[in-house]
Amino acid sequence: MTDYLLRATAGGIRLFAAVTTGLTEEARRRHQLSPLATAALGRLMTGGLLLAAKLKTNEAITVRVQGDGPLGELVADAYGNGMVRGYVTHPLADLPLNEQGKLPVGAGVGQGQLFVTRFTNLKQPFTGTSPLVSGEIAEDITEYLYISEQTPSSVALGVRIQTDLQVEAAGGFFVEPMPEATDEEISKLEENLRKLPPVSTVLLQEEGAEKLLQALTEGLPLKIHDRQELQFSCPCSREKVEAMLISLGPEELASMEQEGKTEIVCHFCTEKYSFDSKALAELRLEAAGEGHGEDRGED
Known part of the structure; x- marks a missing residue:
């Protein structure tokens, strides 16, 4: 199935949802990633693509995580045209599952800093930074948006890996109220966020990104504006x-x-x-x- 990203609005709320299963599997295969590294890099590349969804086609964004965990540095370059690439310093690093039976991405990343560099049509790239909150990537990007860009938002990312180590589902969403959002719309969004199942669970369904948007905007007037194909691609030559x-x-x-x-x-x-x-x-x-x-x- 083709990876894709949807741009949508619901009243005064802007939403982006992405399915990135194929490109995460491509990164796993190319780098021979451990399950832990697959989950971490898949989340980071998805987060980068969600942030890049607000850029123009010829613009790009680099999201870099520098933590003191066994994974080392993680880097993802995402482009406004839907392309993404990334790597992990220690692709074979792995840890046992946590008490909830999930991959401990936070422990793999550790403590450190998140850096976001935007390559726009301006002369000089702009880099913002914030401390890692948990190392789980989604919470760290949400914190970065709040601290560095004064943007209240919600980011959720998920990667589910099969027993044969292949990626079964990957993707996520990025939601932000615009200035014209009403208190009622924000309250409804917060209620829907509390009820939302794990992202990877929703993504297992057919039309996973659409299902995510529908769950996020229950009771709100959802309008999907466009669909963009996504893929792992590197401009090296x-x-x-x-x-x-x-x-x-x-x-x-x-x-x-x-x-x-x-x-x-x-x-x-x-x-x-x-x-x-x-x-x-x-x-x-x-x-x-x-x-x-x-x-x-x-x-």
Whole structure:
């Protein structure tokens, strides 16, 4: 089933709901993630996509979690066009289930900071930060929105993993009252939030994002505005890796050339780019200003 995000309103309340099962499974497969790392990164990528839902198509957002838990740093890049990528420093880190029989994401993340960087059409990216509240990701993003952006909101994220370690369901929602929201609408929303089942349980149903929105807006005039497809995708390319290698300079490339072969692995998608001594020699000449090939700069 295709992953997707819905944008909606209910009176003076703005809502976003996403199904991210496929892209979370893609991240698990590419990075060979443990169940704990799958749950944590799946939540972070979903949270990033929900925040990016307010951006323009050519804009992006990076959500970075720096905790002292066994997972290390987690990073997700989400784009206004529905693309997302991410990685975990320690993808194999795992912990026993907690007393509720759930993956202890908070313990895996630990204490630390959440950083959110927005890449908009402004000249300089803007980065906000807030302390981690629980390490469970959703609560941390909610706290960040309240502290750094003065936005009262509610974020919920869920990832359910099968016994064969594949992702059975993943997704979440982001809800925020707009200035014109009435006290009655906010009270009804809060009542619905208290009654809402776990996100992953709702997402197991057909049309999971629609079901989430309906449960959140029971008694309110729900209006779904659009649907956007989502997917795990990385903009890395051989050309961009070549440009990075050229930037190292001819001396560094000469040293790599002597070793005979170099392999560069993308942190975000694990794609491998191999360069033999001949390819490295060509890049070295280009770095020294002696190449005559095409411009290898990034788009």
